[in-house]
Amino acid sequence: MLLVYSLSLLFLITVYLFVKENRAIGSVQNETDLNEIWTFLEKYGGNHTSHLSFLNDKLFYWAKNEQVLLTYQKVGKTCVVLGDPVGKESFMKDAIKEFKQFCYRSGNEPVFYHVSPRFLDDYIQKGYHSVKVGEEARIRIPEFSTVGKKKTRLRTPINKFERNGYRFSVLFPPHSALLKNELKAVSDSWLGNRKEKGFSVGFFCENYLARFPLAIVAGPDGKIIAFATLACNQQLKNRTITIDLMRYLQDSPSGTMDFLFVSIFNWCKEQGYEWCSLGMSPLANLGESERFNLAELIGQFIYKRGNYLYNFKGLYEYKNKFEPLWESRYLVYKKHTLPIIFVQITLLIHRKRKADIKEAAVTYLKRRIRRAG
Known part of the structure; x- marks a missing residue:
């Protein structure tokens, strides 16, 4: 019980800090820019998040003379990159370094969300830390079948x-x-x-x-x-x-x-x-290994108790009924306080305004008080 209340307090403090530091999201791109990205992906191929570039709610950073593309959005002083870089394979590592320098020059801190296992070691070798933030459900199509008693x-x-x-x-x-x-x-x-x-x-x-x-x-x-x-x-x-x-x-x-x-x-x-x-089930299967860390514990807490923001658990359970292969996705960071990053990303997904954030925090606190009483 003490742990639950401690995490509740930590979560509320994090929300307060986020609201205090939050700034307006940056401008988006025009159709000409998006068409250029579409052509780029036709040439090099996309990845598990590249289609989301066309929602027109993100910013783009072209690295290595426009041979590598990173998609991101700015929240406060954090530049949140979505997914892995796309483009010319041999320039990927240098592109990540270039983006990091771009962020530091403008007084921002880069973090990387939805990172696949393929790129995880590259970040770790550059001194970044990582924490698992969920799993992507993938169906192996040649093996999919509805034949047999178990598939009724x-x-x-x-x-x-x-x-x-x-x-x-x-x-x-x-x-x-x-x-x-x-x-x-x-x-x-x-x-x-x-x-x-x-x-x-x-x-x-x-x-x-x-x-x-x-x-x-x-x-x-x-x-x-x-x-x-x-x-x-x-x-x-x-x-x-x-x-x-x-x-x-x-x-x-x-x-x-x-x-x-x-x-x-x-x-x-x-x-x-x-x-x-x-797609990914955010915060799914965190904290289930013997060596999970505090960040995963916080994430698991939000996953199980944060349904007023989103039904993370229900999403995972629905996708799991199709018996997919689950592939881990990671958050990669360097200097930030992790609870703040968790809230920033969650609220970025939910497109929350400051008033929405405060209201959600107050609602959650009232629920905890009622249950305690």
Whole structure:
């Protein structure tokens, strides 16, 4: 109990410090810049986060004479890089060093979020520290199957929905204005009174949707009841696609998203993809090893008790039902206080204003007081 209250106090202090130091997010790019990035990714291939560049809520740093690209956003005096660098492989290490110097010249501190195991050693060799911040769910498409007794729970929604006249399809750009309006209605229904997230999570943006194939589920009457964006500008070598933005009507039948996901996996197999990513589950499986550190303990605390910000645990449990391979993702840092970084990134994802942050902190404190009483 003492540990819980100590972490609660630490979390509230961290929120206060963040609000005190927080500054406005930097300006974003125009369509010409985004088209240039699209061409760059077609040449070099993307990675597990590169599709999120086209949400137009981030800044870009071109390194090594525009042969390596880093995507980031500024929060206070912190430059949060999303994912790994993309571009010419031989320049990656020097690009990271160049970005670090760029940050220091402007009085900022770089941190790196969603770092894959592939780049982790490069950061550690440069004197950075790391902490696991979650896991990305990846489906090995050639091995995916709905055959067998153990897969009945995945096979059932496919059979039920097809029998009742529901249809799955993948639509490729350009998308009509009529389609975009219908998808907007689905998205608004899914959101309800909630606010869109961002940064490392996709949100509804017509210009973003216009760039990618869309997987849709339509009812017997032809009305779209669910959809997902399929980010296809991923690794060139192992043919990866990412399911990013996922939305459904609130009154859609039970099992709609299961039908959508399984249909996407089957479509990926037909198209020859090797991997389908379901995205990262933030703060999942932290603090479960015998050697976890204080930072992971704080992260696990937020994961289990921070549902007023986001249902981290529920997201992990849903993705896990498809039996994916889980690949660790890391936060890489040097000088910052880790609790502040955790809150900065969480609130960056949630696109919170200062007033929202204060309200969330007060709400959490009131809950703790009521439970204690």
